[in-house]
Amino acid sequence: MIGVVVGRFGRPEVLCEVVRAFWTARSSGLSDEVAAGVAGLSATAAGKIVRQHGGVDPSKKPPCGRYLSFDERELIAVWRAAGCGVREIGRRLGRNPSTVSRELGRNIRNEGKRPYLASSAQNRAQKLARRPKARKLAVNEALALYVGGMLTCRERLSPEQISARLPIDFPDDESMRISHETIYQCIYIQGRGGLRAELATALRTGRAVRQPNRRAGTRRPRVPKELLISERPAEADDRAVPGHWEGDLIIGTPGTGAIGTLVERRSRFVMLLHLPNGHTGEQVLAAIEENLPTLPAQLRRSLTWDQGAEMVGIHDRVRIATGADVYFCDPHSPWQRGTNENTNGLLRQYFPKGMDLTTVTRADLDYAAAGLNGRLRKTLGWKTPAQALEQIMEESAA
Structure with missing residues (x-):
């Protein structure tokens, strides 16, 4: 089998070089199946490696060249069988003769009656290199x-x-x-x-195994060009001016209940929309009208949404009701609402995927919003969104 060494006991062990090649390919964004093919592993062996390490690359540092590789051990075996001495093998490998001598000495088989075997030596070296150090x-x-x-x-x-x-x-x-x-x-x-x-x-993802990044696909536009995010004022991009919001929905099971999320880009302050009976355009409009107009006018400059049908049909009415211009992301481009996507991930810790959101009460949403707005944020200098919004309102009033 490609990429394994056979030990004296038990199943064959995958070469550390092959494992390293698999993790490198996986970290570049390839799927587990494709990364396995690049490294010369079967999909089953690759899946076992991922589960064993929880999706975390176990070898952060590249090999330093200090230790013998499997290729070098194979050369030692070939040259030793040809009658070469320790010094000659060391010269050919570019290694100190004592390195070769120790390698041969620690891998004696049957008291020297059987020749040095590279696969057995590699298997032994990999087992000795493991670190059972307690975390x-x-x-x-x-x-x-x-x-x-x-x-x-x-x-x-x-x-x-x-x-x-x-x-x-x-x-x-x-x-x-x-x-x-x-x-x-x-x-x-x-x-x-x-x-x-x-x-x-x-954890915000709820996963038990780390997943590699995936590339998004494309789909056709659904809104006019003048309403796309490229037409949004430049002041919204650098977060220097408050009042620019991002919005989205998270949908429950069986698909009737939903929660709307509104996130202010500068402060990361969150407002949650109660939509237990559905998420049609009229229902979303009513929820926005109930929440966003409670803020001062200077905190209602724009709202950026995805191209969901619930907003495409009501954007003019939202602008009239709130005073905020509505813009839409490009098709299949959730990273253009990165603040909102991050917030949705955090919110799923309170309302996991698959949950029936028709049972969620206003009190449940208030509890979750308080948790999100009281959460320390690195990007805010370890302040909370509630503290950041309070500071913005104090500056506006001064």
């Missing part, structure tokens, strides 16, 4: 309890936010420090982390 959360119970509590609290902090918060809450305790990447790995790579597997549901 920080596995040995620091206080830190693990803090991280677990922050992941499941009302504000549903992300690993990056938790990592940034630790020096604030524990300024004099250096043991209470951890990187966000370590938190992710402690959740995804079970058996080595110190966090419960079910905490994966507290």
